[in-house]
Amino acid sequence: xxxxxxxxxxxxxxxxxxxxxxxxxxxxxxxxxxxxxxxxxxxxxxxxxxxxxxxxxxxxxxxxxxxxxxxxxxxxxxxxxxxxxxxxxxxxxxxxxxxxxxxxxxxxxxxxxxxxxxxxxxxxxxxxxxxxxxxxxxxxxxxxxxxxxxxxxxxxxxxxxxxxxxxxxxxxxxxxxxxxxxxxxxxxxxxxxxxxxxxx
Amino acid sequence: xxxxxxxxxxxxxxxxxxxxxxxxxxxxxxxxxxxxxxxxxxxxxxxxxxxxxxxxxxxxxxxxxxxxxxxxxxxxxxxxxxxxxxxxxxxxxxxxxxxxxxxxxxxxxxxxxxxxxxxxxxxxxxxxxxxxxxxxxxxxxxxxxxxxxxxxxxxxxxxxxxxxxxxxxxxxxxxxxxxxxxxxxxxxxxxxxxxxxxxxx
Numbered sequence: 001x002x003x004x005x006x007x008x009x010x011x012x013x014x015x016x017x018x019x020x021x022x023x024x025x026x027x028x029x030x031x032x033x034x035x036x037x038x039x040x041x042x043x044x045x046x047x048x049x050x051x052x053x054x055x056x057x058x059x060x061x062x063x064x065x066x067x068x069x070x071x072x073x074x075x076x077x078x079x080x081x082x083x084x085x086x087x088x089x090x091x092x093x094x095x096x097x098x099x100x101x102x103x104x105x106x107x108x109x110x111x112x113x114x115x116x117x118x119x120x121x122x123x124x125x126x127x128x129x130x131x132x133x134x135x136x137x138x139x140x141x142x143x144x145x146x147x148x149x150x151x152x153x154x155x156x157x158x159x160x161x162x163x164x165x166x167x168x169x170x171x172x173x174x175x176x177x178x179x180x181x182x183x184x185x186x187x188x189x190x191x192x193x194x195x196x197x198x199x200x
Numbered sequence: 201x202x203x204x205x206x207x208x209x210x211x212x213x214x215x216x217x218x219x220x221x222x223x224x225x226x227x228x229x230x231x232x233x234x235x236x237x238x239x240x241x242x243x244x245x246x247x248x249x250x251x252x253x254x255x256x257x258x259x260x261x262x263x264x265x266x267x268x269x270x271x272x273x274x275x276x277x278x279x280x281x282x283x284x285x286x287x288x289x290x291x292x293x294x295x296x297x298x299x300x301x302x303x304x305x306x307x308x309x310x311x312x313x314x315x316x317x318x319x320x321x322x323x324x325x326x327x328x329x330x331x332x333x334x335x336x337x338x339x340x341x342x343x344x345x346x347x348x349x350x351x352x353x354x355x356x357x358x359x360x361x362x363x364x365x366x367x368x369x370x371x372x373x374x375x376x377x378x379x380x381x382x383x384x385x386x387x388x389x390x391x392x393x394x395x396x397x398x399x400x401x
Contacts, residue, residue: 009264016259016271020278027282031289038292126299127233127353127374158371173371 043073043104046118047089050106051082052142077196087115090193094185097177099123101132105186111194114144114151117186129178136160140169146190153183204329211333218341219387223309228342229379231301235358238346239339240287240294241301246335248279249311253331256319272315273306280305310338345382349373 001008044064045055055063065071067080068089078089086109093102101122106115117138124130131137140160144151147167154161156170171179217223224245231241255275256263263271284302287295295302305311314334319327350356353373355363363369372378 003262003264004266009267012262012264013267013271017274020274024278024281024285027285031285034289035285035292038289042292121296123299126231126237126297126301130297130299174375 040072043120046104046120047073047078047106049138050104050116050118051080051087051089052106052116053082077193082115085109088193090189091120092185092189094181094188096122096124096181096185097129097175098125101178101181101185103185105189107190107193111190111197112146114141114146117141124175124178129172129175131172131175132178132182137169137172141186144169149190149194150187151183151190153179203326207326207330208333211330211337212340213337216337216341216390217310217313217334218338218383219390221310221313222387223313224338225383227301227304227308228345228383229376230304231298232342232346232379233349233353233374234297235343235346235350236294237298237301238342240291241298241305242335242339242342244280244283244287244302245305245308245311245338246332247283248276248305249314249335250328250331251279252276252311252315253319253327254324256315257322257324257327260320268320269312269316272312276311276315277306310334341386345379345386348382349378353378 041060044060048055048060048063048067051067053063053067061072064073067082068078069080070078073091075091080087080089087106088109088111089104089106091102092105093100095101099122101124102120104118104120106117107113108115119133119138122130122132124132137160140162141151143164145165145167150167152168153171154168155176156168158170158173161168161170171183211217215221218225218228227241227245231237252272252275256272280303283305284295287298287302311331314331318330322330347357350358350373351362352370355361355367355369370378
């Protein structure tokens with residue numbers, strides 16, 4: 001067959017695409033279980049971190065079970081008793097600069113104090129907005145009391161605001177839009193948690 | 201053997217993809233604020249460039265001329281997705297911190313450039329070598345830039361704190377523009393070295 005003919009080009013393109021996609025599908029199938037197990041464990045670790053428990057590698061599922069009395073995380077509000085206090089845990093998500101941020105928020109039952117937050121996934125710029133995952137940023141939320149129904153993420157020194165009575169945390173230097181998005185999505189979550197509690 | 205040695209020297213220094221051909225600049229700006237990320241990213245490029253060259257060279261007689269570049273892109277995408285899947289499964293932490301950049305290796309002009317300029321007209325084994333050494337040429341320049349950026353931007357190297365306590369980190373180093381300036385300085389210094397070598401001959 002003439003190499004530059006239409007038929008040859010079409011057949012060749014089809015065959016090579018078929019071979020490549022076949023191997024991709026194969027790799028996907030081989031790695032699928034590992035990836036989904038990792039994702040699940042990562043989510044559990046995030047929940048544990050949000051409630052202030054240090055996740056131990058490989059034992060996260062047992063840790064989760066003993067704290068929440070659940071086999072696996074659910075999309076509903078999860079409850080636990082930690083240090084004698086009732087804690088509510090919920091997933092939150094929202095749009096940030098480049099994509100959706102998914103995270104976990106843990107609050108005391110009165111819905112006035114944040115126990116802690118953690119980020120499960122995001123698409124923010126590494127080294128800038130991506131720093132929402134860093135410990136110094138997340139630590140600011142631990143024990144934070146909410147002022148007038150809202151927390152504020154402000155342009156502070158950028159080193160972290162660890163005063164837990166003012167309802168204010170420092171944003172990330174150079175990532176104003178991501179910082180603002182976090183503020184919006186957390187405030188929305190607090191609002192919806194309060195509405196749900198009010199309806200009960 | 202001399203041919204292999206010549207290609208090695210060519211790709212690492214005389215015709216380096218980053219500072220001579222000025223290719224792959226986007227990823228140079230994007231990932232070089234951390235040595236670990238840069239290392240994994242550049243190893244992935246070595247892998248993709250080598251195997252793409254090898255594959256393109258192996259089937260070059262079969263590829264119809266008019267879809268040549270589309271097929272090359274297809275092959276590059278294939279290897280990049282393989283790398284992405286493997287990172288997700290075996291190095292999830294790194295895969296997370298690299299974010300969308302692994303997928304963007306597809307758009308790295310170095311790989312397409314080598315496939316088109318070298319693999320199309322050479323034998324598979326030497327094409328594989330050309331791809332690998334081009335990747336290494338890209339790697340060492342990026343690692344050098346990442347070294348400077350991470351050291352001053354975070355005060356650490358490979359995530360290990362190096363600078364003394366109280367060191368004021370330079371936020372500009374974490375941001376993309378700093379890579380732009382550092383790359384400019386690197387190109388300037390290397391061109392000077394090359395010029396002075398040539399003039400002393």
